[in-house]
Amino acid sequence: MKLIHCADLHLDSSMTANLGSDKAKERKNELLLTFNRMIQYAKDANVAAILIAGDLFDKKKVAKTALAAVWKAIYENPGTEFFYLQGNHGVGGLLDGVEEIPENLKLFKETWSSYVLEDKAGGKVTVSAIELNEKNKIDAYESLVLNPEDFNIVMLHGQESEHSDKDKTEVVNIRALRNKGIDYLALGHIHSYKEERLDSRGIYCYPGCLEGRGFDECGEHGFVLLDIDAAGRSFTRTFVPIAGRKVYTLEIDVTGCDTVMDVLSRIETKLSNDRYSQSSLMKFVLTGEVNLECEIDISFLLKHFEDSFYFLKIYDETKPHVDYEAYALDISLKGEFVRTVMNDASISDGEKADIIRCGIRLLTGGEA
């Protein structure tokens, strides 16, 4: 039996953190398209159920387009069970104004609910979940009782922790879930893929979000495909990348560069070493020490690479390389300036480098 475990889709997200309004709208629509691709994948792979471990939507009030996309997926795939845990973002979105909940949409309450899926060999897969809230966040774990004969999947939404947190609702107490007979703990909340062993029997896994939305969600994104032998209580899992665009933060060491062209070459070298799709969202972080007189013109670099990627931002976190000894005996304004800065105890070390770089750059005809 094949199941898909996904979470944190955040459909209808505004996507305005980095992008302008046009691209933000485009990305918002791309989130829905990625969701549709996952549904198509499920159809093609003959997937029996899709586990949505929370945060299907990003807002309290969801736009109709996003709702329509989800309902279309549910209605057009009656043979696929949708196990939907609402999570902290998806409250009240999907079910707004719905008269009758279709049979293939399984919802969960503030107490444990379980649904059983039976495979052709007669093996049973039990999917159990609970909507964690202020009231049940401490006691929920004790009331979980599973049949050890079944293949048990438990679905929760929250930050993994070794203990419960009285102040936070969105915490999953991993310790409390050990030795409960869980084969696969399907979690949601963390936006990057993560898999850890739960106990001797099971594992827990965050599939991450389907599509990276910002530079805090870099890397591959997708869902987990579970292929379960219920009777034998064994399974394989595969991470299936499905994001339409990838988000990367590249740290590029430009140490020793004397000019912006040297920096450009370093970036190009970095990009040529690892191929990045033109559809990617990129962030370059320039690091290392550069020549004191090296002026890194970020606008020039952005212009140079603007057509290479869907979106690009560049951060200059380089430090100037100051050969203090070389200026120690230098009878010149520069030498006098460096010595003045270095001897000024009121200036922090970090600022000293920036001040020296600024002064030297200006004296050598550059811009501040």
Next chain:
Amino acid sequence: MRLISCYIENFGKLSGVSLNFEEPSGIKVICENNGWGKSSLAAFIKVMFFGFDNEGKRNPVENERQRYKPWQGGAYGGRLTFETAGKTYIISRIFGTKEKDDEFRLQDAETGLESDDFSANIGEELFGIDRASFARSIYISQNDCTTAVTDSINARLGNLADNTDDLNNYETVAKKLADGQNALSKTRKTGELYRLKEQIAQLKQESLRGEALDASMEKYMELKNRLHEAGVALKEERKKLQVKQKALSAYKDLQVKKKEYEHLCEAEAKKKEAYEQTAAGFPNGVPQENEIDQYIDLEYRIRVLKEKLDGESPDDGEKERLARAERHFAEGIPAVEEIEAIKSGTDEIRTLRWDIEKSRLTKDERDSLDKLRERFNEAPPTGEEIDRISKSLTVMSEKKNALNAGKTAAEMLGLTISVKKKEKEAAEAAAGKRKRGVFAALAGLIVVACTGLFVYLNAVLANAGRSALIACGAAVDMEIVLAVVYLFVKHAGGRQAEDEDERELSENAYDKLVKGIEADEELINDIAEEAKRFYDKYGLFYDVDNPAPALYSLREDLKQYDKLVEKARNGETARLEKKYNELCREVGAFFDRYGICADKGAEAARSGGAGDTESPLESEDLAMHYISLTYKLEEEIKQYKDLKNRKENNEKAYEEYRDGSEKLQAFIGKVGFKAETGNMAALLNAMKSAGKAYLTAKDEYEEAVKAKTEYEAQNREFIDRIKNEDPFEDDASLADIEERLSDISAELEKYHSDMAAYDRQLYELQESRDEVTEAENRLKDLQELYANKDKKLTIMQQTQKCLEQAKISLTAKYTKPVKDGFDRYFKCMCDIEHKNYQLDANLKMSVIEQGMPRDTAFLSAGYKDMTGICMRMALIDAMYKGEKPFVIFDDPFVNLDEEKTKGAMEMLKMIAGEYQVVYFTSNTHNLP
């Protein structure tokens, strides 16, 4: 370094000027009058090293290229020979209208070869200072003796002239830093940080709405959830009610179906009973309707035959007539052709009878012929004779009519002639006394004569063509007329006819007229005699006044005579009579053959009764009699045929009647249908009705069975339930449920409306929340940007501070040597040691006056120039430790008093040991 010589091709007003700068004393004095071109020469030297200044200025006084453009035209430029570091060079420059058009050439003076030891920027390369610094140090011009330490001078002072990106850029850097800080300023409205701060404040304000919006959304979500729960409860209730309604409705439907089924069963039973009842009337089976119809038709036929047999049997008279006819026509009835032949014969008899009648003279005709024969005496007149007499009578009548007028004219003419004669005689006697009265009388006579003559002539001429005789008479008459007319004209003209010729003419005319009248009277008498004789001959009465009508009567009689004579001569009658008699015999024999005896007419015909004595009317009766007999025969034949047919038909009808009756009885017996009626027709109709009723009942029964069967098939699921129906155990009525459902619908409608309202609110709140989120994102970006810019501002401020400190620290190192130099030159020029001049780290000189440092600009012009010259020389000393440059003094001492001028001369002598001095002056009294 020293200048050796120069050649000025053209430069300002100088043209073709050669000059040698080398002097043993080391001071090249160029003492010329005002306007010679001393300043131009000094400028030439500067330009040869540094090029032109103020190229961008429009003012030609400020723009050196414009200012020194050759007055007289020609090549703009010249050559300058100098020596440095032991090598001699020749600079050649030719200036164009723009800098790019300038030509620069550097030659090694010893080899004459071009040298690349220096570029066109030779001034800066050679002196280590820029043009401005050259003008502030080595080149001391008139009225601009003061100096200021430039970056370039500072660099030269710090021995940093070769380090181009250092102290010499300080001012540029300071300006950039100041501009940069202004651009980033937090306090200036145009400052970037100021603007960012404003935007951040706005976005923070916007972001504050986020919590309120979240709270509102939470509140609406809660309200909505509550409403949703209420809605769910309502829907649940509605669902239950709908289930109940459905069950109750199904129960009601079942009841309806039960009634329908029972109705069908009942109908089937009724129809079955009706069917069986109708079938009982036919113990031996129900005949087909068409079979019954056949026997109804048969019964009707029998009834008709019976009535026919009863009503159409021949009576005694008819029997007797038939017997007689059978006798008459024992040999068969005559053929139609025979009867038609007899009819034709009868018609021919009739025609022959009339032809015979027509061929005979009647008695009247015979009498008439006899009379005519007697009258004409076998010689009747011919038509030509009658025509000739008729024409003569016409001529006679016309002559008679004309004769009276002629006679009157003759009388008038005779009277005229008589008057003429008397007039002549009187004229001769009275010579014309009554001339006028005679003329009038004569004229009246002439008029009467003419009138009569014209009437006569008219009558004559009217018959002119009738005879030659009349024609001749007419000719004579014309002569008379002419004579009369002549006379009249003569008198009408008023002239008197007095001559003899005139009288003769009148008399001749009169004679001729009289003779004509006499001839006509004779002709009339001849015609009358002849006509009377003719009339008499044929017994006609001759009417003298109107004889013509008798001739018409004669013509008619003559025609009658000819006709009767012709008829009397004809012999056709006998032939016709013969044929007539033969035909009468044939026809009579025909009628005899069929027992129809011809009466008296027939006898007459057969005895040849068409004799002369028999009247045509009788003969006509015979023909009509035969025609009558023919019709009678035909009538008898017809009657015979009718009677014979009737007899035969009756016999046939009887047979048919007998057979039909037997068949009918057999059918009724076979069917076994019984009805209380003796009337066979009624019985059959009752049978038919019963048969129809049977078929209808059968159809209806079958239909009822079919309806029930189909209903059972269609409602198979209900049948068992109908049969085993359980009572519905709920006392709620359908109306109650419907009422409650209606209430729920209304409540749900309100629920949906409220939900929609909440949704709208939530969507609006979400939109606002999205805006706030966007503002938060923007705020985050701006805060990050602000922090970066703020850091940048801090860095710039720190940089500026540190750079200032560094510069002061650096320049402080050569302040003392410069101050010492200044003091030395000041003492040389003033011969005193000053105490109140001080130099700061920026090499700015000030004077302590009244205990306060004051700018040298406040000094007198002489002191100001002197201070500037001393400062310049002190700077030059400090700047050039090794090879000394030449120093140009372009008459800088004009503001000094005599004593200080002497001091200046002393100073020139003093420096001439170290420096090549080029001194321009127009003052011949103060020379070194």
